[in-house]
Amino acid sequence: MSWPTSPEWLLDLQARFSGLLRTPLDRSTTSLRADTSAYDPALVDAAQPSSTLSSAERLAVYHRQYWFRLFTVLQGLYPLTTRLLGYWRLNGFAAHHLVERPPRGFDIDAIGDDFAMSLAEQLPENGTVVTDSGLRVEAAAVLDAAHVDAAFHRVTRAPRSEPLRPGPADAARFNDSCLRLSAGVALVQERWPLAELRMSFVERQGDGQISLPERWPTPRHWLLARHASKLGLLALEPREAELLGLLQLLPLEQALGRLEAAASPAERESLPERAQAWLARSVRLGVWAGFAKVQK
Amino acid sequence: MKTLTLQALAARPPLRHNIGDMPRTLARDALGLGLRTRHYRELGEPWPELDYFEIISENFLSEAEGPRYHLDRVRERYPIVLHGVGLNLLGPEPPSTDYLDRVAALAELVDAPFVTDHLCWTGSHGLSHHDLLPVPYVPELVELAAARARHVQQHLGRPFGLENLSSYVEFVASTMTEWDFYAQVVERAGCGFMLDINNIYVSSQNHRFSPADYLARIDLSRVLQVHIAGHTREPNGTIIDTHDHPVADAVWQLYGNAFRQQPFPTLLEWDDHIPPLAEAVAELRRAEVVRV
Numbered sequence: 001m002s003w004p005t006s007p008e009w010l011l012d013l014q015a016r017f018s019g020l021l022r023t024p025l026d027r028s029t030t031s032l033r034a035d036t037s038a039y040d041p042a043l044v045d046a047a048q049p050s051s052t053l054s055s056a057e058r059l060a061v062y063h064r065q066y067w068f069r070l071f072t073v074l075q076g077l078y079p080l081t082t083r084l085l086g087y088w089r090l091n092g093f094a095a096h097h098l099v100e101r102p103p104r105g106f107d108i109d110a111i112g113d114d115f116a117m118s119l120a121e122q123l124p125e126n127g128t129v130v131t132d133s134g135l136r137v138e139a140a141a142v143l144d145a146a147h148v149d150a151a152f153h154r155v156t157r158a159p160r161s162e163p164l165r166p167g168p169a170d171a172a173r174f175n176d177s178c179l180r181l182s183a184g185v186a187l188v189q190e191r192w193p194l195a196e197l198r199m200s201f202v203e204r205q206g207d208g209q210i211s212l213p214e215r216w217p218t219p220r221h222w223l224l225a226r227h228a229s230k231l232g233l234l235a236l237e238p239r240e241a242e243l244l245g246l247l248q249l250l251p252l253e254q255a256l257g258r259l260e261a262a263a264s265p266a267e268r269e270s271l272p273e274r275a276q277a278w279l280a281r282s283v284r285l286g287v288w289a290g291f292a293k294v295q296k
Numbered sequence: 297m298k299t300l301t302l303q304a305l306a307a308r309p310p311l312r313h314n315i316g317d318m319p320r321t322l323a324r325d326a327l328g329l330g331l332r333t334r335h336y337r338e339l340g341e342p343w344p345e346l347d348y349f350e351i352i353s354e355n356f357l358s359e360a361e362g363p364r365y366h367l368d369r370v371r372e373r374y375p376i377v378l379h380g381v382g383l384n385l386l387g388p389e390p391p392s393t394d395y396l397d398r399v400a401a402l403a404e405l406v407d408a409p410f411v412t413d414h415l416c417w418t419g420s421h422g423l424s425h426h427d428l429l430p431v432p433y434v435p436e437l438v439e440l441a442a443a444r445a446r447h448v449q450q451h452l453g454r455p456f457g458l459e460n461l462s463s464y465v466e467f468v469a470s471t472m473t474e475w476d477f478y479a480q481v482v483e484r485a486g487c488g489f490m491l492d493i494n495n496i497y498v499s500s501q502n503h504r505f506s507p508a509d510y511l512a513r514i515d516l517s518r519v520l521q522v523h524i525a526g527h528t529r530e531p532n533g534t535i536i537d538t539h540d541h542p543v544a545d546a547v548w549q550l551y552g553n554a555f556r557q558q559p560f561p562t563l564l565e566w567d568d569h570i571p572p573l574a575e576a577v578a579e580l581r582r583a584e585v586v587r588v
């Protein structure tokens with residue numbers, strides 16, 4: 001059975017309606033507003049006014065709904081970033097993101113897939129951002145928050161997968177292959193204490209703006225992992241995080257060599273034993289999905 | 297293709313939960329709740345006294361493990377029906393075969409008695425607007441919508457129901473009433489009504505028509521399910537279908553009048569400011585009082 005095609009007049013009406021919906025709301029005042037004066041006259045003429053509302057005002061209901069629905073979804077997916085920036089600032093970045101990458105497909109949560117990347121394009125490289133409460137926060141901290149939110153988003157949406165449980169027969173593969181991270185796992189690096197804060201939002205999201213906690217003296221590393229419907233965070237030693245990163249790029253022996261070369265003489269003595277323990281723990285925790293070809 | 301008619305569906309014995317290997321279907325007086333993420337942490341012993349749950353199809357079409365984990369827990373205990381928001385029946389492009397296959401597979405997984413979606417468009421030119429958008433009500437689109445709904449029902453291989461919208465705009469080009477348009481599409485498609493009585497009320501207030509006239513045009517024997525929900529009146533008088541309040545008295549009254557003519561499964565939708573599960577179930581159970 002075929003799918004009958006729409007008449008031309010309907011296609012034209014829908015193209016105009018779609019264009020209206022995707023026009024960003026006006027931010028020139030202190031609230032988001034549908035600027036009905038800029039609406040497509042042909043679409044306004046096609047709509048019927050009511051006894052209390054003009055045609056344009058009736059279309060504006062849909063216009064506002066489109067944007068507020070998408071803002072609400074992004075705020076839910078990026079709660080740390082939202083509460084750091086405040087809703088108004090977040091919505092500004094979100095509007096730009098959604099104009100550049102309007103939603104496609106059935107999954108509304110997919111609008112969060114590239115948002116951290118979009119923020120990176122929009123934020124000043126070494127500057128600061130003024131939040132809704134008038135504070136200045138480093139753009140790098142906002143981006144760290146977005147990356148933490150993005151990791152939670154990615155891990156939450158990951159499909160179920162069987163973890164790699166290597167046996168003796170896999171020994172040779174460690175010599176010529178790197179490892180592929182499980183979809184339900186993310187390695188998170190933070191310069192500010194954000195990951196645990198983000199984890200606290202899983203159970204109790206809240207909606208008040210937060211202040212940026214004090215920066216760590218050195219970056220910290222976490223393993224974020226999902227089991228069934230639960231998320232867990234595990235602190236990683238810096239060298240452990242480095243090893244897990246190297247194993248995604250290099251065969252085991254080369255990864256260990258690279259790790260050793262970066263270690264101080266004091267670290268080197270205990271490194272083989274510790275590396276063995278980290279590797280065993282990563283396998284036990286289901287960090288790896290399988291082997292992958294090394295990229296030249 | 298196997299033939300599944302509303303009559304065949306109705307002829308099956310009514311079943312409650314713990315139904316084992318029996319085919320899943322719903323009693324005509326069944327009471328169900330729309331399953332939302334907010335409910336997940338509350339679900340467990342004692343399981344709520346409900347006849348079934350409805351899920352939003354799109355929330356379970358991906359391979360994400362989290363939603364599937366909760367779905368598995370629920371489907372062990374309750375019949376589940378599917379309600380879609382992304383079919384885009386009146387959109388410019390046909391739905392992808394992948395989308396329809398995923399919906400069909402999900403329906404198969406939960407052994408859904410029926411699948412429903414909306415008589416509207418939700419996106420155009422490759423973009424998704426994630427809203428339920430109206431069209432002008434004209435005979436030309438009756439044929440179009442009916443043919444497409446037939447296609448969907450055939451692809452799914454189980455009863456398919458179309459839901460009426462709540463809407464905030466009408467078009468100058470319309471030459472039919474909404475209820476005539478809706479009824480004709482469903483009748484010509486040979487599918488079912490997924491009748492939302494709150495939507496009828498919302499649109500009747502926004503467009504100044506009689507909700508009783510609307511209901512009088514609906515063949516209640518073809519109703520797969522009725523939705524009830526709360527709404528919000530904006531300062532400018534427009535009523536928005538927000539699903540964030542208890543059901544309004546006027547909607548309960550319409551519901552009771554319709555149910556007394558002919559019973560149908562009843563589903564409460566609550567999507568924002570969602571109360572504790574027990575409170576939502578208590579709101580749903582008001583139906584038993586209202587419809588006597």
